[in-house]
Amino acid sequence: MFEVHDVHVAYGAVTALRGVSLEVKSGEIVCLLGANGAGKSTTLRTISGLLHPLKGEIVLNGEPIHRLTAEAIAKRGISHVPEGRHVFPGLTVRENLVLGASNRKGTGRDERTEDLARVFKIFPDLERLQHALGWTLSGGQQQMLAIARGLMARPHVLLMDEPSLGLAPILVQEVFRVIKEINASGGTTILLVEQNATMALAISQRGYVMETGRIVLQGSAGELLKNPQVRDAYLGGGKAA
Amino acid sequence: MRTEKTHRTTDARFRPGHLALLVGAVVVILLPLLFTTRYTTNLLILGASWGIATLGLVVVLGYTGQISLAQAAFYGIGAYAVALGTTRWEINWWVALVLGLVAAALAGAVLGTTTLKLGGHYLAMVTICFQIIYTLVTTNWIAVTGGPDGVSNIKRPPFFVPVNTVQKYAWFALAALWLVAALVWLLRDTALGRAMLAIRENELAAEALGVDTRRVKVIAFILSATIGALGGAIYASGYLYISPDSFNFDHAVAFLAMALVGGSASPLGAILGAGLLTFLPEWLRELQRIYLVIYGCAIILVIVFMPEGLWGYVKLFGRRFARVRHLPPVDQPIHVGGHGTPGEDILCVHQLTKRFGGLVAVDAVDLTVRRGEAHALIGPNGSGKTTIINVISGLYVPSAGGIRFLGHNIVGQRPSRIAHHGMARSFQNLRLFRELSVWENVLVGAHRGGGRERETEARALAAIEFVGLSDKAFEICRNLPYGHQKLVELARSLAGEPELLLLDEPGAGLNQTEKQELVRLLKRLNEMGLTILIVEHDMSLVSNVAAVATVLNFGKKIAEGRVEEVLRHPAVVEAYLGNREVALGV
Numbered sequence: 001m002f003e004v005h006d007v008h009v010a011y012g013a014v015t016a017l018r019g020v021s022l023e024v025k026s027g028e029i030v031c032l033l034g035a036n037g038a039g040k041s042t043t044l045r046t047i048s049g050l051l052h053p054l055k056g057e058i059v060l061n062g063e064p065i066h067r068l069t070a071e072a073i074a075k076r077g078i079s080h081v082p083e084g085r086h087v088f089p090g091l092t093v094r095e096n097l098v099l100g101a102s103n104r105k106g107t108g109r110d111e112r113t114e115d116l117a118r119v120f121k122i123f124p125d126l127e128r129l130q131h132a133l134g135w136t137l138s139g140g141q142q143q144m145l146a147i148a149r150g151l152m153a154r155p156h157v158l159l160m161d162e163p164s165l166g167l168a169p170i171l172v173q174e175v176f177r178v179i180k181e182i183n184a185s186g187g188t189t190i191l192l193v194e195q196n197a198t199m200a201l202a203i204s205q206r207g208y209v210m211e212t213g214r215i216v217l218q219g220s221a222g223e224l225l226k227n228p229q230v231r232d233a234y235l236g237g238g239k240a241a
Numbered sequence: 242m243r244t245e246k247t248h249r250t251t252d253a254r255f256r257p258g259h260l261a262l263l264v265g266a267v268v269v270i271l272l273p274l275l276f277t278t279r280y281t282t283n284l285l286i287l288g289a290s291w292g293i294a295t296l297g298l299v300v301v302l303g304y305t306g307q308i309s310l311a312q313a314a315f316y317g318i319g320a321y322a323v324a325l326g327t328t329r330w331e332i333n334w335w336v337a338l339v340l341g342l343v344a345a346a347l348a349g350a351v352l353g354t355t356t357l358k359l360g361g362h363y364l365a366m367v368t369i370c371f372q373i374i375y376t377l378v379t380t381n382w383i384a385v386t387g388g389p390d391g392v393s394n395i396k397r398p399p400f401f402v403p404v405n406t407v408q409k410y411a412w413f414a415l416a417a418l419w420l421v422a423a424l425v426w427l428l429r430d431t432a433l434g435r436a437m438l439a440i441r442e443n444e445l446a447a448e449a450l451g452v453d454t455r456r457v458k459v460i461a462f463i464l465s466a467t468i469g470a471l472g473g474a475i476y477a478s479g480y481l482y483i484s485p486d487s488f489n490f491d492h493a494v495a496f497l498a499m500a501l502v503g504g505s506a507s508p509l510g511a512i513l514g515a516g517l518l519t520f521l522p523e524w525l526r527e528l529q530r531i532y533l534v535i536y537g538c539a540i541i542l543v544i545v546f547m548p549e550g551l552w553g554y555v556k557l558f559g560r561r562f563a564r565v566r567h568l569p570p571v572d573q574p575i576h577v578g579g580h581g582t583p584g585e586d587i588l589c590v591h592q593l594t595k596r597f598g599g600l601v602a603v604d605a606v607d608l609t610v611r612r613g614e615a616h617a618l619i620g621p622n623g624s625g626k627t628t629i630i631n632v633i634s635g636l637y638v639p640s641a642g643g644i645r646f647l648g649h650n651i652v653g654q655r656p657s658r659i660a661h662h663g664m665a666r667s668f669q670n671l672r673l674f675r676e677l678s679v680w681e682n683v684l685v686g687a688h689r690g691g692g693r694e695r696e697t698e699a700r701a702l703a704a705i706e707f708v709g710l711s712d713k714a715f716e717i718c719r720n721l722p723y724g725h726q727k728l729v730e731l732a733r734s735l736a737g738e739p740e741l742l743l744l745d746e747p748g749a750g751l752n753q754t755e756k757q758e759l760v761r762l763l764k765r766l767n768e769m770g771l772t773i774l775i776v777e778h779d780m781s782l783v784s785n786v787a788a789v790a791t792v793l794n795f796g797k798k799i800a801e802g803r804v805e806e807v808l809r810h811p812a813v814v815e816a817y818l819g820n821r822e823v824a825l826g827v
């Protein structure tokens with residue numbers, strides 16, 4: 001599906017990525033683990049075109065996309081659900097969702113209704129709240145809205161940055177169930193950044209581990225769950241299995 | 242927690258210190274010797290007076306983050322005081338100056354007080370109105386101000402050397418500029434200056450840490466107005482003639498442009514900006530008709546391409562000379578928790594209700610937190626947990642019900658007052674002072690303990706050491722990874738030596754290993770006697786830290802008791818935990 005090849009990124013003088021390479025195949029769920037500041041969010045932001053690499057390339061279905069603007073990349077079917085939700089606070093839930101489809105040209109009213117119906121089926125709460133303003137939603141509802149807005153783009157690839165952040169345990173379970181469903185039903189490819197490594201690995205096929213701007217480890221989800229280094233650094237030692 | 246141990250703690254800010262003041266003093270002496278024609282000397286005086294007015298904007302805009310488009314009015318108040326004082330009223334120059342400064346301070350207080358609740362474009366509008374009213378009054382109140390004709394034959398200050406030649410007066414004007422710049426620069430490292438920066442960076446967080454944001458904002462306006470008036474007084478006695486045209490809205494905009502072009506957060510930047518905008522039109526004058534076009538374009542280019550102004554470039558250059566700064570050794574351990582009897586009630590929330598319009602976010606909740614306890618407040622998203630924390634810490638006023646904290650009835654008190662009783666809090670979505678260093682962030686938190694600067698610093702040191710950020714103390718918070726930012730917020734709360742700490746999702750965004758580190762810190766704090774009320778969704782963190790839990794759903798309390806019992810409660814499992822084994826990570 002897409003490949004990140006030896007990407008270097010810096011914020012001014014601060015180097016954030018020092019040669020990141022990873023590959024996500026069509027239909028996969030791949031998770032990206034690592035400590036705070038390791039460069040996981042930066043990797044997602046670079047893939048979606050919010051940042052541009054100093055060196056290296058990103059290829060989507062054979063086409064290099066790392067020089068394109070975020071808008072152009074969104075039009076090619078990569079949708080980014082950012083950390084911290086970034087719901088438009090002064091717009092209604094429905095308006096937030098419709099804006100999610102703005103990467104596609106000339107979507108007709110029928111198509112939009114169909115897309116809305118599809119996401120309302122996954123997130124019934126949002127249908128009830130469709131006329132509420134973004135800022136009035138609770139944290140969990142905002143997260144659902146952010147994911148739903150990402151889906152409105154009918155993405156081929158969904159980049160998700162910490163979707164379980166700040167959610168109640170029951171909603172964390174719900175979010176992971178939804179991610180699995182999106183992947184299984186629509187064949188959407190997902191690259192997932194998560195601090196809850198145990199649950200992320202449970203739904204992923206493969207994973208990468210980042211440290212200080214580099215990929216230091218990769219493998220199948222099962223291998224990573226058993227890896228003593230990973231358990232020690234990200235799964236809270238032996239306890240969480 | 243994994244950190245790069247090899248990382249050097251360099252101070253990103255260039256601290257020119259006393260060297261810059263010395264260089265400035267030399268420049269003050271040299272400039273009038275270099276600019277010798279009467280015309281250029283006059284420009285020097287004009288530039289110095291404008292520089293002083295712009296330094297006033299550094300305080301109110303650069304430090305405190307409040308936009309003011311009325312600086313020309315304050316500049317005019319100072320000018321008219323000296324002009325009228327030394328001509329019509331025939332009083333001593335210095336007495337007239339003091340009158341002008343007092344009048345400007347009062348006007349600044351009025352403007353500051355009336356705009357307390359305003360920000361952004363509303364504040365800009367009100368200050369513009371103030372400026373326009375000022376111009377109308379000075380133009381039309383002919384009996385006092387002389388109207389559009391202005392005032393002439395203004396006197397110069399009687400001085401220990403007669404300041405009668407233009408060159409000597411230029412020295413005087415530049416010396417005043419130097420002095421004001423030094424004071425504004427020193428202000429940054431005082432408790433007041435840091436409080437101003439904190440308001441600029443995050444007003445809500447500043448208030449919650451005990452900074453009386455209203456008082457500090459009014460003080461900022463007063464200082465800015467007084468400094469502006471001093472600039473005006475120096476202008477009036479430099480040119481010996483004034484008219485309302487020199488203090489109109491155009492000039493207010495020009496002062497703002499000087500601050501932005503130079504870099505509003507720095508005294509040196511303000512002087513650079515004022516100097517450039519004084520001399521640039523003169524240099525361009527040969528271009529005749531198109532000079533205003535070039536002048537305008539130059540300002541636009543600077544603002545677009547140098548968001549930090551000219552100062553931003555000076556800072557980049559200065560970074561090469563920045564020395565590595567280290568924290569002094571910690572000479573006292575962190576002290577939290579106060580001195581009461583363990584087990585006594587320190588926070589009593591009685592029948593608390595909070596409505597937002599028709600929505601009842603919190604519905605008649607009773608909650609008692611005892612001294613020394615770690616108490617968890619849990620419940621589904623949207624169940625009212627954060628609202629309760631916001632009401633307790635004073636950000637919201639309750640719709641009904643009572644709250645007593647350490648015997649004080651705190652309903653309706655401002656967050657800064659409540660903080661001073663001994664309460665500290667963290668925020669769900671970090672509210673750091675992003676452009677300030679870790680050290681400055683924590684110092685603002687340490688102000689609450691009062692005492693001298695040394696004691697404030699000692700508390701901040703202990704708090705930074707406690708969370709393990711000593712090697713990052715001089716980094717700008719914006720550049721830190723999220724996990725470290727969370728620790729900065731914790732240290733900032735602890736530095737004020739609170740008795741009760743409210744934590745709103747401290748574990749969110751940390752990985753499971755980092756959470757274990759957080760659990761260790763919170764347990765140690767609790768053992769030291771700190772009472773903790775924690776909102777958190779990670780049940781393994783909650784059950785490791787807290788002994789007691791209160792569970793909310795739809796704004797109502799649905800369970801309360803010991804954590805392990807509460808987490809088995811069927812209603813809690815159904816509404817909140819879902820799969821209990823997965824939620825607890827067992």
